[in-house]
Amino acid sequence: ASIEFRSPPYCGVFVVWVPKCCWLYGHGLVTLLSIKNTAKQTFQRNILFFQLISFARNRKKMSRRRHSDENDGGQSHKRRRTSEPIEIEDRLESLICRVGEKSTSSLESNLEGLAGVLEADLPNYKSKILRILCAVARLLPEKLTVYTTLVGLLNARNYNFGGEFVEAMIRQLKETLKSNLYTEAVYLVRFLCDLVNCHVIAAPSMVAMFENFVSVIQEEDVPQVRCDWYVYTVLSCLPWVGKELYEKKDVEMDRLLSQIDGFLKRRQKRHLPMLQVWTADKPHPQEEYLDCLWAQIQKLKKDRWQERHILRPYIAFDSVLCEALQHNLPPFTPPPHMDDAVYPMPRVVFRMFDYTDAPEGPVMPGSHSVERFVIEENLHCIIKSHWRERKTCAAQLLSYPGKNKIPLNYHIVEVIFGELFQLPTPPQIDVTYTTLLIELCKLQPGSLPQVLAQATEMMYMRLDTMNTTCIDRLINWFSHHLSNFQFRWSWDDWADCLTQDLEKPKPKFVKEVLEKCMRLSYHQRIVDLVPPTFSALIPANPIYVCKYNDESNNTLPGFAMAITVSDAIKNRATSEEILTVLKDVPNPNQEEDDDGGDGFNPLKIDVFLQTLLNLAAKSFSHSFSALAKFHEVLKTLTESDEGKLHILRVLYEVWKNHPQMIAVLVDKMIRTQIVDCAAVANWIFSVDMAHDFTRLYVWEILYSTIRKMNKHVQKIQKELETSKEKLEKQQLKRKDSGDEEDMEKSADEEDGQLEEQIERLQEKVESAQSEQKNLFLVIFQRFIMMLTEHLVRCETGSVDFNTAWYKNCIERLQQIFLMHHVIIQQYMGTLENLLFTAELDHHILAVYQQFCALQL
C-alpha cells in the first residue's frame, strides 16, 4: 500500500510505502503513531491512522500483551504509544465530528474515506459509533446532510447497521421528547427525513410518521403549544424532504398539508404582540413563526419542491445509495401530553433586511422563500453549537457553505440581532453577541463593520415602534460596542433627534447610550465626543449632592447635627456611639417622641445617611465599607417599612446624578438586609421617582431586585432538597448496614438533627416564597394603579393615551410577565381573582390575557 501523508506542521511529504510483505507492525507502527499523537486530531491524520490500523489488523491480530502494559497511570495522551480502545474511541469521535470541515480533500472523498474506516471498525466499535452518530445528529444540526450521507453510505455497505441506527435514533427521539428537549427533537426528526433522501428510510414510512404527528392537532384539552410543536416539526422538515415525499405519496402529503392549513387558520395568536420586536408592519412584518413557515412551505410547493440552497452531498453518491435497501420507520405514536411537559414558547421571526438593503453582490432571498428559512436555521444552529468559543463561532459563521450566493454578512447580522432581541430572553447572555460581532468585524474588517453601521442606522430610524425591552438591549449593545472602537460614531447623522421632546424614543435612546458610554469611560470623554448641539443629551456629571455641605443651608434642621455626626465618624465612632449621638435628633413627624426616640425618624435617616455617603463618596468600595461599618445604625433606622422607603429616598437625593452608584448601593442594601425587595419596588413606583420612571437605570434596579429575590428562593429550596437527600441517604445506609440495635440511639439523634434542620429550612422556604409572591403582587398592583390613572386622565382629558410614557410603562409590565413566567404562573389564581379582574381597563387586561395565551 502506498499512502501519501501530507500535513503541516510536518514540512514535506511523508510517503509511506508499506509493502505487504515487510510491514513491521510492531515497532514501525508505534513510531508512526507517535508522530500523530497530538491533542487535535486532524481529519486526514485520523483517516490515515485508521487505515493503518485496519491494514495491520488484516495482517495480524493485535497482541493482548500490548494492551496490558499501557495505562501507565493515566498520563497525558502524549505518553500513549499504543492503540488502546479509549484512544481509538477518541479518534473515532474526532473523525466523525470533523468531517465536513475545511480540508484539502473534497467532502465526497472524506466521506468515502470515513465510511470505509467506520465500516471496518463496526465489528469492534459498533455501539460507540452508533452513539457518536446519534449524538452528532442531535448536536450538529448545521451539518445534517453531511452526516445523513455518511449514514447512507454505511447503510449501503451494511444493511443491519442502517437498521440499528434507525432504531437508536427512534429511541433517542422518544427520550428527548420525554426530557422536554424539543429543539433537539426537531433536529432528530429532520435527520430521519434526510435519511429518506439517502435511501436509508422508505418514504412511505416517513409519511406515516408525519401523519401521526399531525394527528396531534385533533387531541382535545391539550395546550396549543403542543400541537404547534408537531406541526412545526413536520413543516420544518419539508425543505429537506418535501420533494421526495411528494414524489412518492402526494395524495397523503396534500391531505396532511390541508389539515395543517385548517389548524393554522383556527389557531389563536393572542400572544403575538407581546413577542414582536417592532409593532409596525413596515418595512418588514414581524410574523408569527408558524405563519411565516407556512408561507415559505406554500411557496416551496408552488415551486414544485425545487430547493437549491441546501448542500446535499448524497447526490454525488446517488449511484451507490440507490442500490441500498431501505428500512421502514417503526410506527411512532407521539407520547401523550403530560402536565409537566414544557413545550417551546411561540416566537416571532425577526426580520430587518430585505433584498433592497444589500446594495451589491448576491441578492438576499425573500422573506417567504425557503432558502431564507434554511439559512437562518443553520446560522442559529452554528451559534448554538459554538457559543462558548467566539473565534470558532465567528469563523464557522463566515465559512457557511454556499456563502457566495447570498449576502452572508447581512444574514449573520440579522440572525445575531434576532437572538439579541428575542423575547422574553436571548438564547445566550447579551454580551455573547457583542463580543461575537467584534470577532466578526476582526475577520471581515472590510465589509462587516459597514453592515453593522447600516443595521444600527436602520434600528435608530425605527425606534418609535421598537419594543422598549429591545431598545434597552440595543442601548447596552451599542454603547459597549462603541467602547471597543474609541466611541467613533457620526453623531451628527442623528441631529434630527435634537428637535424632539426628550421623552420621545430617539432622543431618549441617544441620551441613554451616552449615559452608558460614560459609565464605560468618564464624563469629560463624552462631553468631548459629541457635537455641542447634543449638550441636552449629555449625562449629568456623576457627583454627589449633600445639602449639609452647603453653608447656605445652615438653617435647616439637622444641619448642626450633620457636622457632629461627620466629626464622630471621622473620629472612628462605633455604631453604638453614633446611635447615641443621633438620639438628639428631633423627629419632625411627632410632637413628642412617644416610643422613646426609636420609631421612624426621617430626619435621623437624612442626617446620618447624607453625612455617611458624603464621607464615603470616593468610590464604590468606600461606600460599601461605610455601609458595612455602620450596618447596625442603618438596620436600626430602617426597622419600619417607612424607614426603608426613606433611606432609599435619601440615597437618591445624594446620588441622583450618579445612577450607577444608586444601583450598586441599592443592591448592597438588599443583600445586607437594610432594605427589602418590596421596599425597593414601592420606592420605584412612588411619586418621588415619577420623573425618572422611564429611565433605564430604574428598570435595571427593579429587574435586578426581582432576580435577587428569585435567586434567594432558589438557594433555600436547594438547601432544603440537599438536606432531604442527605436524610434519605442516611436512612438507606443504615437500613443496608443492618446492626439496628446498636445504631438506633445515635440514629435517632442523627436523624433528629437533620429533621430539625429540614423543618427549619421548610419554614425558611415558605417564608421566602411568600415574600417572593408579595413582591410580584406589589409590582403588579403598582403597575395597574399607574396605568389606570394614566388611562383615566387621558380619557377625561380626551387625549390619546398612547404616549411615549404609556408605551414604555405597558411594555415594562409585559416584560416582567415574560421574564418570570414560570414563577408567575404559580400565582395565576390570585392574579385573576384579585388584580387582573374583568373590571380592569381592557388595555391592561390585554397584557394579562396575552401572557396567559403563551402556554395555551
Added chain:
Amino acid sequence: MSIQLNALFSDSYVDISQYRDQHFKGNRYDQEKFLKQSNTLYVGNLSFYTTEEQVHELFSKSGDVKRIVIGLDKVKKTACGFCFVEYYNRADAENAMRYINGTRLDDRIIRTDWDAGFKEGRQFGRGKSGGQVRDEYRQDYDPARGGYGKLTQLQRVPQGL
C-alpha cells in the same frame, strides 16, 4: 442518552492558564484546584486611570459582581493597572472569561485570568519600584501606565540637565 462528545465541548476561554502565583500558600495541586473552582478573576493591562466604576460596569455584563479590588502601587498606594473581580458564582466568572477577556476597557485590550482568591496583601504590585513587575522591565512608552518602564526611566538621560 446524553453522550458527551469531547470533541464538541471545547471551552478554551475558560481553561486555566500557565500562570501560577509564586506567593501562593500551598502546593501546585492546591493552587490548580482553587483556580478551577474560583469565582475570582485577575484583570490585567488596565490603565492607571481606570476606575472601579468602569470595571464594575464592564464586568457586570456577565453577572452580578460581588467585589472589586483595585491593584495598588505598594509605595504610592495609587492604582497601578490591575484589579481583581469576584463574582457570586462561577458561571458568571466563566462568561467573563469567554466574553470580556480580550476586549477593551478604556481603549485598552484587557486580559482576564483565573485567580485562586483574593487575600489581603495581594492588591499590591510586586515590582521593585512598587508597581507591577511588568512595568519594571518594559521598554515601550505607555502614557496610561506611567510612561516608560521603571528601568528605562532610570536609563533615559533626563532632559535639560
